[in-house]
Amino acid sequence: MDQKKGNNNTMNVKTANCLFAIATIVILCAASPSHASDLAIPLELGEPNFFGVGIGGYPDYFGSDDYTFGGAPIGKIMIGDERFIKIVVNDVKVNLIDHKNWRFGPGLFYRFGRDEDVDDEQVAMLEEIDGALNLGAWGGYTWRDPDNSRLQFGVSGWTYWDVSDATDNGWTVGANAWGLVPVATPVSLGFGAGTTWGNDDYTSTYFGVSQKGAMVSGLPAFDAGSGMRDIRIWAVGILHLSKKWHAGAGLLYSRMLGDAADSPIVDERGSKDQWIYGIGMLYSW
Numbered sequence: 001m002d003q004k005k006g007n008n009n010t011m012n013v014k015t016a017n018c019l020f021a022i023a024t025i026v027i028l029c030a031a032s033p034s035h036a037s038d039l040a041i042p043l044e045l046g047e048p049n050f051f052g053v054g055i056g057g058y059p060d061y062f063g064s065d066d067y068t069f070g071g072a073p074i075g076k077i078m079i080g081d082e083r084f085i086k087i088v089v090n091d092v093k094v095n096l097i098d099h100k101n102w103r104f105g106p107g108l109f110y111r112f113g114r115d116e117d118v119d120d121e122q123v124a125m126l127e128e129i130d131g132a133l134n135l136g137a138w139g140g141y142t143w144r145d146p147d148n149s150r151l152q153f154g155v156s157g158w159t160y161w162d163v164s165d166a167t168d169n170g171w172t173v174g175a176n177a178w179g180l181v182p183v184a185t186p187v188s189l190g191f192g193a194g195t196t197w198g199n200d201d202y203t204s205t206y207f208g209v210s211q212k213g214a215m216v217s218g219l220p221a222f223d224a225g226s227g228m229r230d231i232r233i234w235a236v237g238i239l240h241l242s243k244k245w246h247a248g249a250g251l252l253y254s255r256m257l258g259d260a261a262d263s264p265i266v267d268e269r270g271s272k273d274q275w276i277y278g279i280g281m282l283y284s285w
Helices: 002-030 200-207 211-217 258-262
Strands: 049-059 069-079 084-088 091-095 102-111 132-145 148-162 171-184 188-196 229-238 243-255 272-285
Touching: 049 243, 069 272, 102 148, 132 171, 148 272, 188 200, 229 258, 243 258, 258 272
Parallel strands: none
Antiparallel strands: 049 069, 049 272, 069 084, 084 091, 091 102, 102 132, 132 148, 148 171, 171 188, 188 229, 229 243, 243 272
């Protein structure tokens, strides 16, 4: 009788956890990012397949000191022994190499625009920037402990080109290094660093101030050129609630550089220090 009661209690707890996770995902899906920047907290779970949703705060525009909140998906689906499709917020990457360490394939990235809805009154007066579809390629190397998939380290690089003419041939390149380490049976910690470089068309679109924009907004005209846009570091904590359900929390810090940092929309109206933070729930199989 006591054993049956214990089993029932265990089932009730598992059911409650599942219902809580499902409810969380439904709530998070209802949130939609309006001015999300192109920064996201990368996450590896150590499981072959996973899908989840996170909610968090991010700059109103890249370089802003005003913050907003929203929800976004994250997931990874295996399409072979090592090939996979991975989505992190607005970034989709496909690995075409069936190798335990090397990664290479195409990528699709949607860069959110900027309009009059941003909180800063002067920046809101500048010309609108349409959302931009970016296509490109990426590659990397990942090492995994054969005895524990939760112990991983990797490096990757990527490049994206705007194919929607929002930036008139703008493109970016970037690199990341990351690690995932189990620190206890139910806990894993992830960490990493990265950087992004943008060409003239990209940087002038998102950080420049035209003569017309200067007259309307009162900001000084600024011709932003190519260069390093930022360097960033991040940390993620993952709580493994069960073999299937996982909760995570992450924090990313980005320091803006070059003409992006010197832009009036950053130097005068925003901040060179950018933060992104969030929590999420994931299901793996």
